[in-house]
Amino acid sequence: MSDLAVSLPAGTDSIGFEASGPRGPKPRHVFSRRNIFLYGTLIVVALYYLLPLYVMVVTSLKGMPEIRLGNIFSPPLEITFEPWVKAWSSACTGLNCDGLSRGFWNSVRITVPSVILSIAIASVNGYALANWRFKGADTFFVILIVGAFIPYQVMIYPIVIILREIGLYGSLSGLVIVHSIFGMPILTLLFRNYFSSMPDELFRAARVDGAGFWGIYFRIMLPMSLPIFVVAIILQVTGIWNDFLFGVVYTRPDTYPMTVQLNNIVNSVQGVKEYNVNMAATILTGLVPLVVYFVSGKLFVRGIAAGAVKG
Amino acid sequence: MTRLENASVSIQDLSLNFGAISVLETLNIDVAEGEFIVLLGPSGCGKSTLLNCIAGLLDVSDGRIFIKGKNVTWEEPKNRGIGMVFQSYALYPQMTVEKNLSFGLRVAGIAKDEIAKRIARAAEILQIEPLLQRKPSALSGGQRQRVAIGRALVRDVDVFLFDEPLSNLDAKLRAELRVEIKLLHSKLQNTMIYVTHDQIEAMTLADRIAVMKGGVIQQLDAPQTIYNRPVNRFVAGFLGSPAMNFLDGRLEKNDGNWHFVAEDVRIPLATYAFEKEPVPGAAVFGIRPEHVAFNSGSGWPFTATANVVVVEPMGSDTLVWLKLGNQNFTVRVTSERTPNNADTVSIGFDPMRASLFDAATGARL
Amino acid sequence: MSKSERPNQLFRNLNAKVASIPMVLTALVIFVGGSAWTVLYSFTNSKLLPRLNFVGLDQYYRLWSTPRWLVSIENLLVYGVLSLVFSLVIGFILAALLDQKIRFEDTFRTIFLYPFALSFIVTGLVWQWLLNPEFGIQGVVRGLGWESFSFDPLYNSEIVIYGILIAALWQGTGLIMCLMLAGLRGIDEDIWKAARVDGIPTLKTYLFIIIPMMRPVFITALVIIAAGIVKVYDLVVAQTSGGPGIASEVPAKYVYDYMFFAQNLGQGFAASTMMLLSVVVVIVPWAYLEFGGKKHV
Ligand SMILES: Nc1ncnc2c1ncn2[C@@H]1O[C@H](COP(=O)(O)OP(=O)(O)OP(=O)(O)O)[C@@H](O)[C@H]1O
């Protein structure tokens, strides 16, 4: 019983035990069956997921003669940026020939105010629901959440009528309102849950100190909840930028967002198909959400996990 | 270097690191057949890690593990002859208690009537017969813990491993189950290795306690030895509540007698049993609060007067905080003799019951 | 009951009520009112403009005898069942592979999830290009010498829906994987240890212990996929425009086309009401399980 703190010199054996035998870590091969299967599968799947991105980029850098001759997977023999320029500034939709640039700026003018408005409304609303509960609030909230599952097609036309009545049908402001409405359920849920998880004492202490509804919101809740605002921004920027249905329903050709413009360019039946221009245009449209995705990393995952409920 | 001839579990030179972090370092323990060993230590000292190594749930970095004389270092957990009970119970939530107990056996292809027999036996020992058809979610914490023990029991193994099995329970239930585990051990006579950071559990259950710190076993001894003769300052301070009093001072030899001196406090050490021949120098004097007599006159090898700072009544007894010289000192007294704040009181003790440590290394002198 | 002691109930929490006006309006006017309006007008013979000229179930009879609607429903069923099954299976397998304490986990996760950041329009157009019979995968394989190879889902009405399915799975499985991975990570480490001590092989542990424990995650994933299936629209528009012929039509596109091109609002309303009905059939039992049950706990 005195073997504490005294260590045997390595290799020494005491009586009664096998002299040799396994010692130390179980030998593992880097190329074990398990690892080959595991990493092999993952790499093959990863290649499959990357393939479309690769093909998009490669195609957009080739000239049309090369596309007609070669195969889509081969890298460009002669890199040309012509398709990108054309996609941006002079590709035709059948209605106009000023490329994606018009759609891009429309999308910017739609996305920025929509993101700000929808988050402003939903955060204040979520805060009211979490901290200033009043009678009936929960009923409306449940309707809102259930409403998130109603197919948009059911509500499209009534909104057309409402927007027409207030004179905003076809305008960018109309679309901004529509995005704010349909972003409301998920964002409100997001903010309500976040504010509810903050310690109640904080809110009570502020009230004792005499702060009111807006005082607490701006001076206590807002500064403490920046991460959730970032999540909401990621969610909304990608969601609104990628929207097609609302864009095509509630805007006119000169106010079409980028996705609609892109679809019209690529699927326009006039003229010869220019696949390289199409792919350049496709990448350009996907660029904004892709940049958001790669820059935001883990926060994006949190955002979509929250936004997933939206369907 | 003595080793148990017929050790049930023998750990030799075990090391484990996660990447660059070394959690266990050349650790040796022999556990006798039927012994109840408790691994005690602060959070993060590597208790669970050691237990997981024994179970085969972690791959060791170096060293060997023998169970029943067989080298199991590279064995799968199921082939090691161990059963394990987890802190979070780890019951399969969608299976009934009976299925929970039998799942491993069914997968191992054991005959139906044998399974039934084992479950019946475990259920009887643990008194969970009425619960067999329930799901874990319909059980109380104590009942869940019993089922978790049952899952180890039906495996019919020689060695039981417990990882803080009672720490998710409330104090009362914990005391009850503690007794039950003790009874279970005396009934089964299995080897048991039990991890906890609750010193009462350790003191009451263990045949021997291994006090760990930073992946190293500080002391492996019977509970009373650990309590009365801690090998270093860490062990002395870790066990006991309220904690041992420590006085910083010096060892001095005057007129052929050793004394411990801290400013105007002089403690004669004639009755203290030194581990080895002492040398003068900085030292720490430790004595447990319950080993100090209070207002009981002279007749002690050491007496002194001190000022009362705080009085903490704890029901059965009272803790009195004093200033001895300018160092804090606590005394445990029976409730009837409780003094008032700011009283001056006299105390006395026999240094025979004290512990002296080297100020630099913390080792017992 | 003097006024000074008890302020008017209406003005208590006034700020909170003002802040909730957008929510109340959206809930009542858009979600409840809009849906009710559409359902009501689905019983009329509105053409270019909505008119309250009730014709009973006429629109529904016509709907269910229109080949294009029947094709849409059939497509939706095939697409729905397959995308449900494949999303769950692939999503779970990928998550389980990523959960093996592998290196470069973040890289793999980033790769599997990036398509989800892209719009359906972009997804549809990329896959339209990849599945182009002349230059795409078929063309490349033929170019390698396998002349008889045939894989042209977008030009073959028999299999066009599978072409859309491939694109949809590419876009959406990353999300399901993420959900599943979060679910796997939420499982107590001790359960795995207990199963190992019990000697239960990995596959059996997944099948009999882990998957049953992940029921809530599977249900959430199911609802997400199902809600997405009913709404599938942009992808079809971009990838095939419903073609060849009407072979890849889906209900959401039927609604849009009848409302805004065919100038047959009544048909559009009837079709969208059918969509609403199918969602109700999915959502109500789920909401009941998810929220109705919790109150008793
Ligand atoms: N997978 C791991 N990777 C890196 N370090 C780890 C890992 N697991 C445990 N550790 C470290 O090993 C040390 C010992 O951990 P262990 O779980 O054994 O502590 P413990 O004594 O059981 O503590 P507790 O009483 O809190 O359960 C800790 O410092 C911990 O941070």
Ligand SMILES: [Mg+2]
């Ligand atoms: Mg532990």
